[in-house]
Amino acid sequence: MSRLTFFCDLAEATTPFPHFWEHTVGSDHARMALRADWQRHLKRAHDELGFRTVRFHGLLSDDIGTVIREKNRICHSFFNTDQIFDFLLSIRMKPFVELSFMPDALASGKRTMFGYEANVTPPKNYKQWDELIERLVTHCVERYGEREVSDWPFEVWNEPNLKTFWTGTQREYFKLYRHTAEAIKKVSSSFKVGGPATARSEWIEDFVNFCERNDGPADFISTHYYPNDGYERDGDTELQLFKSQRGIMREVAQNTRYYAGDRPVYYTEWNSSSNPFDPLHDEPYAAAFVTSTVLEATGLVDGYGFWTFSDIFEENYFPSKPFHGGFGLLNLHGIPKPTYRAFELLHQLGDRYSLVDGLHETVDCSVVQKESSVTVLLTNHTTPGHSIETEDVHVRLDNAREPVAARIQRIDEHHANAKRVWEEMGEPEYLSRKDVERLEEASQVVSEKQSFSFRDGSVFMRASLPAHAIAAITVEFKPR
Numbered sequence: 001m002s003r004l005t006f007f008c009d010l011a012e013a014t015t016p017f018p019h020f021w022e023h024t025v026g027s028d029h030a031r032m033a034l035r036a037d038w039q040r041h042l043k044r045a046h047d048e049l050g051f052r053t054v055r056f057h058g059l060l061s062d063d064i065g066t067v068i069r070e071k072n073r074i075c076h077s078f079f080n081t082d083q084i085f086d087f088l089l090s091i092r093m094k095p096f097v098e099l100s101f102m103p104d105a106l107a108s109g110k111r112t113m114f115g116y117e118a119n120v121t122p123p124k125n126y127k128q129w130d131e132l133i134e135r136l137v138t139h140c141v142e143r144y145g146e147r148e149v150s151d152w153p154f155e156v157w158n159e160p161n162l163k164t165f166w167t168g169t170q171r172e173y174f175k176l177y178r179h180t181a182e183a184i185k186k187v188s189s190s191f192k193v194g195g196p197a198t199a200r201s202e203w204i205e206d207f208v209n210f211c212e213r214n215d216g217p218a219d220f221i222s223t224h225y226y227p228n229d230g231y232e233r234d235g236d237t238e239l240q241l242f243k244s245q246r247g248i249m250r251e252v253a254q255n256t257r258y259y260a261g262d263r264p265v266y267y268t269e270w271n272s273s274s275n276p277f278d279p280l281h282d283e284p285y286a287a288a289f290v291t292s293t294v295l296e297a298t299g300l301v302d303g304y305g306f307w308t309f310s311d312i313f314e315e316n317y318f319p320s321k322p323f324h325g326g327f328g329l330l331n332l333h334g335i336p337k338p339t340y341r342a343f344e345l346l347h348q349l350g351d352r353y354s355l356v357d358g359l360h361e362t363v364d365c366s367v368v369q370k371e372s373s374v375t376v377l378l379t380n381h382t383t384p385g386h387s388i389e390t391e392d393v394h395v396r397l398d399n400a401r402e403p404v405a406a407r408i409q410r411i412d413e414h415h416a417n418a419k420r421v422w423e424e425m426g427e428p429e430y431l432s433r434k435d436v437e438r439l440e441e442a443s444q445v446v447s448e449k450q451s452f453s454f455r456d457g458s459v460f461m462r463a464s465l466p467a468h469a470i471a472a473i474t475v476e477f478k479p480r
Contacts, residue, residue: 003392006358006365010374011399014352017368021294021346022050023303024096026269026327028313029058029116033084041310041330043091049329049343054088055096055268055305057158060103060132063116067103067132074105074128078139085144096268096305097154098197099133099180106132111167114315122168126179133183141187150190155222155268156180159199170203174210181217194220197268200229201252204259220302221260224269225252227289227383250296257300266303276316277325282419285468287338287411288381294346295366295377298353306343310334321429322439323419331418333436336443341416344445345409345472349375362388363465365395372480374400376473380465388467397459401477406450406461412469418443450475 025045032038033056045051060066064080088095101118102108106128109121123129140149160166160173168176173196181193196207201223211218227248249270256265272280272289280286290306297304311326322331329340336344350370358365366377376395382388413420421442422428428435450473452461463471 003394004358004360004363005394005396006356007396008354008356008367009398010354012355014354014369017298017351017353019050020301021304022052024053024055024266024268024305025051025309026305026307027054027056027309028315030056030084031063031116032312035312038310038312039087041312041334045309045329046091046093050347053094053096055098057098057100058116058118060099061101061116061118062104067105069105076132076135078136082143094152097152098158099154099156100158109167113164120165120167122172122176130179130183133180134186137184137187146188153220154184154191154193155197156195158197159224160196161198161202170206178214178216185217192219194218194222197222199224201225201256204256208259218263220264220266221256222266222268223256225249225267226271226274228273249293253297253300264302266305267301268305269307270304271307271327276327279325281325281327282323282337284338284412284417287342288379288468288470290339290342291346291470292364292379292381295364322431323422333431335418335436335439338411338416341411341443341445342470345470363391363393373474373476378463378465378471380467380469390464390466392462393465394462399457400459403452403454403459403475403477405476406452407447407474408450408463409445409447409472411445412466416443416445
């Protein structure tokens, strides 16, 4: 175990620390929003973590019944859409409206994706597509009002740079985007529309250039990134790629920010990996990744939409195993994973960021201030393939008021880790009510007393930080 020290002068000017990661959270596809358990999980994530909008695929897919062809006539039905949007507004959330996938009645081909058969082909008739978009948006205005709908981002499609999600070319996507954006703006110029919603942060420069050349509306830039993106292209193993990936999330966000110019940047999908059955999603590793990634993206991203809030998710199949490596912050039973608790710690932070001196290969330290307290957020994290060990971390806060108390909250192998307890239970596939209650308790973040010393206007603290761990130390000061 090595010793390292971080220093922070609390008298120095702070910078704003908006909770941009709470702007959006991801889900599966629209039909899942009609499930009672999905709705319970989302309400909990909103109430406890502060998420404000939710994004999901397939609002226009056939399992929602938005468009059908009846006797050579196109018919629209927005009943299920209303049920979804009504629920979101009832819990004080809003939709991040992803306009996908192609209704079969409008599709130019039969290519589908996922178990719910999402059609990923371009429209065969753009006049009919334009009419669908205009009628949908007009209906939303009639039901919810123009002022409300003007707060909803409209995103065109999902990952059109991948053949899995779009059989057309880049040029054909730009055509779809332009038609869609113009149909939305026809209803109201105040409505926000953007894209290109690409995987791997691709097409950003091309998309911006297209919109500017054609005087097309692009109110925001949206894209996705996972730290294992691209290893298939390079012929590397995932582990080999990961060895070069520390800091990659910040790097790609910087590039996107550059090409976006003054437009807001929304990463509407991100997670520790794009593997839908990754064991690390359920473990403290992912929680440490979430925390370090959010802090690295500060000042670059306007909305960071974690994928996803719940394991109520059926893109491939619906597993019954409580911890199967799903994307969610909550497992099938609504039990918080370490990632959920990481977002809980982040939600508790203040809105003023202080400069910290100190550098280490795996340990990061951030200091965030509130009116009468300061939180020191520590992470010890790196990607697979890199060496990492327990670290003895010392922190000094200079020009501090006299502290009255300090507490530490931990997420690591032995704290806020329900999966570990489930493994100790014998990994039961089906849980009883008592099992769920036990695992819910095991998932809790516990506040413990943190020792400190105060002399000559400085606060001194130390903490042992295991591999892939988070520690939040909050110091309360005497009122001014």
